[in-house]
Amino acid sequence: MKQTKMLIQTLREVPRDADVVSQQLMMRAGMIQKLAAGIYDYLPLALRSIRKFEQIVREELAKDGCQELLMPTVQPAELWQESTRWSFYGKELLRLKDRKDAEFCLGPTHEEVITDIVRKNVRSYKQLPMNLFQVQTKFRDEIRPRFGLMRGREFIMKDGYSFHVDDADADKGYWEMFNAYKRIFSRLGVKFRPVEADSGAIGGSFTHEFHVLAGSGEDGILSCDSCEYTSNVEKTEAPRIPAVDHGPAQGLSRSHFRTPGITAMEEQAKAFKDDAHDGLPLHQTSKVYWLTAEFPGEGDATRQVAVACVLRGDHELNPVKVKNYLGAADLQPMADGEDFCGAAPGFLGPLPQEGTRHWALHQAPKDALVYLVDRSLEGAVNLTCGANVTECHHFGFDPKRDLPGAVFLDLRMAQEGDLCPRCGKGHFQAFRGIEVGQVFKLGTKYSRKMNCVYVDEHGKENPMVMGCYGIGITRTVAAAIEQNYDADGIVWPWPIAPYQVHLLDLDPGNGEVRGVADGLERDLEAAGFEVLHDDREGLSPGAKFKDADLLGFPLRVMVGSKGLKDGVVELKDRRTKELRKVQPAALVAEVMEARDRILRELEIQGGR
Amino acid sequence: MKQTKMLIQTLREVPRDADVVSQQLMMRAGMIQKLAAGIYDYLPLALRSIRKFEQIVREELAKDGCQELLMPTVQPAELWQESTRWSFYGKELLRLKDRKDAEFCLGPTHEEVITDIVRKNVRSYKQLPMNLFQVQTKFRDEIRPRFGLMRGREFIMKDGYSFHVDDADADKGYWEMFNAYKRIFSRLGVKFRPVEADSGAIGGSFTHEFHVLAGSGEDGILSCDSCEYTSNVEKTEAPRIPAVDHGPAQGLSRSHFRTPGITAMEEQAKAFKDDAHDGLPLHQTSKVYWLTAEFPGEGDATRQVAVACVLRGDHELNPVKVKNYLGAADLQPMADGEDFCGAAPGFLGPLPQEGTRHWALHQAPKDALVYLVDRSLEGAVNLTCGANVTECHHFGFDPKRDLPGAVFLDLRMAQEGDLCPRCGKGHFQAFRGIEVGQVFKLGTKYSRKMNCVYVDEHGKENPMVMGCYGIGITRTVAAAIEQNYDADGIVWPWPIAPYQVHLLDLDPGNGEVRGVADGLERDLEAAGFEVLHDDREGLSPGAKFKDADLLGFPLRVMVGSKGLKDGVVELKDRRTKELRKVQPAALVAEVMEARDRILRELEIQGGR
Missing domain, CATH: 3.30.930.10 (Bira Bifunctional Protein; Domain 2)
Structure with missing residues (x-):
């Protein structure tokens, strides 16, 4: 073509x-x-x-x-x-x-x-x-x-x-x-x-x-x-991790420590100070994600449920696990979470403000509030958590005690290096x-x-x-x-390359060059190859090379007057950039060989 | 398959x-x-x-x-x-x-x-x-x-x-x-x-x-x-027909004759009676089609124009010719034609009622009323036309005189038997x-x-x-x-038949029959034919024949225990219904021959 x-x-x-x-x-x-x-x-x-x-x-x-x-x-x-x-x-x-x-x-x-x-x-x-x-x-x-x-x-x-x-x-x-x-x-x-x-x-x-x-x-x-x-x-x-031992359970100490302007978990953990502690390990903090889950209601109506997910400060929530556990049609971060809790971001917690059940103000019926806690906090005590009071955190949070009815399950995002829960031997x-x-x-x-x-x-x-x-x-x-490109363009996998061979006529004004190029096009097509023949006039070889790199067909054949003087054309592999000089009469055989090699390599690199 | x-x-x-x-x-x-x-x-x-x-x-x-x-x-x-x-x-x-x-x-x-x-x-x-x-x-x-x-x-x-x-x-x-x-x-x-x-x-x-x-x-x-x-x-x-000579032009005689209850053109023509006539030839009557043409106006608006098309009583209007002549975006019969003209169907005419320009009542601006007259009425005189008064027709209608500004052109539907206007020799x-x-x-x-x-x-x-x-x-x-069916079902042209050969196993419970059928399926497929092998159990041969006729693949091969006793299977051509008994070993060659014959016939019947 x-x-x-x-x-x-x-x-x-x-x-x-x-x-x-x-x-x-x-x-x-x-x-x-x-x-x-x-x-x-x-x-x-x-x-x-x-x-x-x-x-x-x-x-x-x-x-x-x-x-x-x-x-x-x-x-x-x-x-x-x-x-x-x-x-x-x-x-x-x-x-x-x-x-x-x-x-x-x-x-x-x-x-x-x-x-x-x-x-x-x-x-x-x-x-x-x-x-x-x-x-x-x-x-x-x-x-x-x-x-x-x-x-x-x-x-x-x-x-x-x-x-x-x-x-x-x-x-x-x-x-x-x-x-x-x-x-x-x-x-x-x-x-x-x-x-x-x-x-x-x-x-x-x-x-x-x-x-x-x-x-x-x-x-x-x-x-x-x-x-x-x-x-x-x-x-x-995520692999099951036992709760970290933070000493004997203490009572919940509400708004125990002030954390003005501190919203990052790491800084909060460091900011905690009392008689026994100068800072806490990150895994002794907890965080809460307030979400809204949607379920189908009568007819076209939907029913919304508030969901609080509690995790260790050093873990990330995997919302898909929440959605699947609940069987929800939709799950989104709670749009009005701050109003709902009554505090600024960074200070939201799982427990309502003392005295006011803040979320009750929003007419959330009792069964429309669900507590989910990551299983790595099962049995954990003496945690910190947001106080739902701006600039304050609680200490002594015990999810099992303080969130009656909470469900403990795998909520967190697994990560590289985690122990494989399937075999218990490898890591991710x-x-x-x-x-x-x-x-x-x-x-x-x-x-x-x-x-x-x-x-x-x-x-x-x-x-x-x-x-x-x-x-x-x-x-x-x-x-x-x-998956298959480099700085110059596409590097097509052979099986879906638009054409397999890009035949560049570097000197289409020259009758001999054009004759050889046309002949090679015919021979390659007769041998079953799909050939795009760059017969455009008025373009430098450099411009044609650039286009050929961009289009990225697996094999490139270059026919120019200079090479023909030495009786050769050039064959280049787009992926390896390997370049060979070949006599025109031997080209089809060389292209066949190159194809076979490329297909063999594809077989080796295929998925497992 | x-x-x-x-x-x-x-x-x-x-x-x-x-x-x-x-x-x-x-x-x-x-x-x-x-x-x-x-x-x-x-x-x-x-x-x-x-x-x-x-x-x-x-x-x-x-x-x-x-x-x-x-x-x-x-x-x-x-x-x-x-x-x-x-x-x-x-x-x-x-x-x-x-x-x-x-x-x-x-x-x-x-x-x-x-x-x-x-x-x-x-x-x-x-x-x-x-x-x-x-x-x-x-x-x-x-x-x-x-x-x-x-x-x-x-x-x-x-x-x-x-x-x-x-x-x-x-x-x-x-x-x-x-x-x-x-x-x-x-x-x-x-x-x-x-x-x-x-x-x-x-x-x-x-x-x-x-x-x-x-x-x-x-x-x-x-x-x-x-x-x-x-x-x-x-x-x-439509071929050009000169106006028929209906004698020297007379004046327009309004509501000249009453035609109570008569709306068909033929009866109107017969009903006309005066000193000189006892009935008229149909081609001396005229009829009018009132249409509404739509043109694009400013922005999304459209402009509507009333169009009166006048033809001989024995001719039919070709609305496509009107639409093309006007370059209209849309052309429809006038929705309120009777109100517009002031008469019941069958009595509508091209001329407004005397004294009242009825259509002026509808605020149609002057340039929004177009008269088109079929060219076979160019020069015609002494015609009848609807009077726009219920049960009345005019006599002496002369389109050129009575419809100043009317355009004469080819408006009518050509029909079988018309002289070919292209060569002037043949007929349609x-x-x-x-x-x-x-x-x-x-x-x-x-x-x-x-x-x-x-x-x-x-x-x-x-x-x-x-x-x-x-x-x-x-x-x-x-x-x-x-184009290709009969009372029993489809008769597929070979090139687009879903399958080319329908192989019916008439006795799939019988091991020998099944073996021969499976073998023929393989052999036919190996020879490049597309074969649907009806291997369904529990159906009578009659039911399979009926389905095969309905599906209509060009060739049918029937394998049954009775035929096999005589060492034959049957090959049937769906179109010609020709049936041949063939030895299983000769079947592929016979199918090839049948295919070649069918393809030869297709070539002959192809379009010109």
């Missing part, structure tokens, strides 16, 4: 509103163009990569007998009301009305539609299991679309759904897809990890995320250096990852609500047990770039 | 809300399922046909160097405001607001987006011409979605756009696509016609529609039996067609409004000249069925 015939407009400068490397490089390489916040045009080069990845996905899923179909983008409200997600899903679900005022949404996912299809078309246990998927454009109205294709609003996704007679078969289907995903990301040629994850809003009982490893990744991953345990930090179980290593795929065991959440049942061999109706399986197609292409 | 592993649920009964054959058959064959009005799930069988057709389209477009890209479904209002279509497009453009109240629409077409892409990426005449296309899901909020996939709201379309330095090059691009479309529909294996068409709301100066011929087609096509002239009846030029034959593709020369409509310019060799900026080219992918698949 001649480059003069392609829509490829490269940019020297980094576009102003591109905030991550993949976005910058894809925009600079003329692969994508922003149409609106989180909405992109996929120009021809980008679409080539996208289609190649889609093809890998299709081929691997076909091996497990998955069937492809295509469901609509615009979905009727009725189905989402049936599953109750119409009210639950939040504003990422873009709702709209048609000309007759009927309510619809743009599909952010298709559990409802696929369940509707299967309940209407599958009746007997003999037809199960069934695994259906589509590759489709989805829309999620992200509040802050960013990171180019990685957190866009309109994006391409492969979403698959499986239907089973029972839990055991659903587990089997789950692990089949888990293995298919390992094959898919291995073939993609990137470093990745399957990661135990939180099931989030979509619900379901068990889930793995597939992450492309990249320093810019949004997600923290903790991986045991001894066993297989790898999980999203949102989900990672931290990675950053970009989530590109997820496998879920959904169970009967949708099939029960939407009456998706099958008749078993005894003639009895049972809800189907479901799994769902997503891959962000466009996000994966961007993530592959986040 | 084993049928037990596929999502195929056939129905015996015709679904209640399916109003055309293709929709009925696709629903009965388990290919599609309605999710909402005009919104369908494409189940695995349908998607196979859709993908095959997409592939044909891609291959043929690649031959002309067209580049594929992918534009968003959700498009920002700004671009549509730039092209002014935001206010013009009407309610088929589904407008919506995101969570930040920004305005968007679901793309019914992509002229704005592609023009935006090209203006940002193409600068020089050296980069032109450029031809870009996508295969994408579109949404048009049809007021009355119907006919299954043929007039749905969400559908898959191939839309392409070309950009040129001048008119001559745009014409060249137009005919390149015209020829590509001929190749595409020929490869599809259906009877079709390229048809001169009206350019409609999309604008543009020249256009052809591609129609799949089918009795159920929505569009009338007139084709000269002597020359190449084939056009959509909406657009067909009528067909019904389903429009599945269209090629447009857009000119500079969008490039001027959106400033999509290139720099020519003299450094001067010029607007690019554009063409646009659509194919309704899903509609074409449905149209192919409208």
Whole structure:
């Protein structure tokens, strides 16, 4: 393919509103163009990569007998009301009305539609299991679309759904897809990890995320250096730590010490002074997070509950653990926490001001206040805590005694170096990852609500047990770039490079050079390679090199008059920068050899 | 592929809300399922046909160097405001607001987006011409979605756009696509016609529609039996007919004859009686169509104009000709025509009631009333016309004299048997067609409004000249069925059949039969055929035959214990119903031969 015939407009400068490397490089390489916040045009080069990845996905899923179909983008409200997600899903679900005022949404996912299809078309246990998927454009109205294709609003996704007679078969289907995903990301040629994850809003009982490893990744991953345990930090179980012994329990000493202007935990701990102490260790302090949890109420109404989470001063809260424990639809920092407690930030505590039950003023009914305490404080005494009086802290706080009814559980964020709670031997290593795929065991959440049942061999109706399986197609292409680039541009993994060989004619005005370049293009294409032939006139070799580095196809062939005088062209590996002089007649064989070497290396670096 | 592993649920009964054959058959064959009005799930069988057709389209477009890209479904209002279509497009453009109240629409077409892409990426005449296309899901909020996939709201379309330095090059691009479309529909294996068409709301100066011929087609096509002239009846030029001589002109005789209860033209003509006449020929009567034309006014406002179209009593109005002549955004029958004229239907006329200029009462400004008269009445005198007095008609109507300022032009619908105005020799034959593709020369409509310019060799900026080219992918698949079915089900054209061979195991409980069927499945697949193997147990051969007829794959192989006793299986051609007994070992060769014969026949029946 001649480059003069392609829509490829490269940019020297980094576009102003591109905030991550993949976005910058894809925009600079003329692969994508922003149409609106989180909405992109996929120009021809980008679409080539996208289609190649889609093809890998299709081929691997076909091996497990998955069937492809295509469901609509615009979905009727009725189905989402049936599953109750119409009210639950939040504003990422873009709702709209048609000309007759009927309510619809743009599909952010298709559990409802696929369940509707299967309940209407599958009746007997003999037809199960069934695994259906589509590759489709989805829309999620992200509040802050960013990171180019990685957190866009309109994006391409492969979403698959499986239907089973029972839990055991659903587990089997789950692990089949888990293995298919390992094959898919291995073939993609990137470093990745399957990661135990939180099931989030979509619900379901068990889930793995597939992450492309990249320093810019949004997600923290903790991986045991001894066993297989790898999980999203949102989900990672923190090791159980016994309460630190702070001596015999004393009574609660209210507003025991003044801490004017001191809000940082470390300084508070140091500021504590009495007969027995000149400063306290940080783990003798406590902190509280005041949150508001939301639950569905009657009809469209929601019920709000105040949640106080108490942790050691040196620990961080993992809000996902709180949300999951409570089964809340939403969990946010309390918007009016200071009014609620009656003190300035830095002095909020778990106990109401003496005499005034401050939060009672806010008409919070008794059962709408929940105390959760991290299990590392189970049995701890003589702690400090915020006094809910500005510039004051209590001393002698004993969560078990002072917060009757409080639940002790794992609330904290695990961190690098923590002992692995799974094997008890290794310690956590931290990675950053970009989530590109997820496998879920959904169970009967949708099939029960939407009456998706099958008749078993005894003639009895049972809800189907479901799994769902997503891959962000466009996000994966961007993530592959986040992992594979250098200062000069993209360094494409071979399997999804838009073209495999970039053939640069360094002197297109010269008939001999052009003749050799055209011949090599033909020969390489005849040998099955995808070649982009830079035949543009009026550009210096330097400008062509820069563009070729930016576009980042795995192999580059340079044909110039100088080299041809010595009877050679040059072959360069984009990743290693290795450069070889090759006789034109030997080029195709050399390119084949280079390809084989690159593919061998990809195999080695593939995910575990 | 084993049928037990596929999502195929056939129905015996015709679904209640399916109003055309293709929709009925696709629903009965388990290919599609309605999710909402005009919104369908494409189940695995349908998607196979859709993908095959997409592939044909891609291959043929690649031959002309067209580049594929992918534009968003959700498009920002700004671009549509730039092209002014935001206010013009009407309610088929589904407008919506995101969570930040920004305005968007679901793309019914992509002229704005592609023009935006090209203006940002193409600068020089050296980069032109450029031809870009996508295969994408579109949404048009049809007021009355119907006919299954043929007039749905969400559908898959191939839309392409070309950009040129001048008119001559745009014409060249137009005919390149015209020829590509001929190749595409020929490869599809259906009877079709390229048809001169009206350019409609999309604008543009020249256009052809591609129609799949089918009795159920929505569009009338007139084709000269002597020359190449084939056009959509909406657009067909009517032959010029001189005014019939009705004797020397008399004066207008108002309310000359009473026609109580007579509204049909034929009866009116008969009812006319005076000294000289006992009844009139129908072509001596005239009729008027009162219409309201809408034009864009200031800002979002529209301007309405009353239009009176006068035709011979034996002619029908072609409203498209009126709309095009006026350049109106919209044209509708006048909603309050009777109030406006002051008479009951059947008695409306072109002249106001004597003394009262009835329509003046409606504050219609003078320039907001337009008279158009069909050219076959140019010079006609002594006509009848409605009197705008209930039960009365005038006599002696002379359009030229009585309607000063009236414009005479071709207003009428051409019809079968009319003399061809192009060659003047042949006559029109009528067909019904389903429009599945269209090629447009857009000119500079969008490039001027959106400033999509290139720099020519003299450094001067010029607007690019554009063409646009659509194919309704899903509609074409449905149209192919409208043309190819019989009482038993679909009769797939080979190139887009979901599977090519339906292998029926008539006795799956029998080990020998199953073994032969499995072997033939393997052999056929190894020979490159797509085989659906009906391995379902517990069904009678009759039930399997019925399903196979309904699904309609081109070739059917039947394996049963009875045949195997004689050492044969049966091979049946779905279209011809021809049945042959074949030895299993010879089957693959026979299937190959049958395929070659079918493909040869397709070539012969292809469009001209």
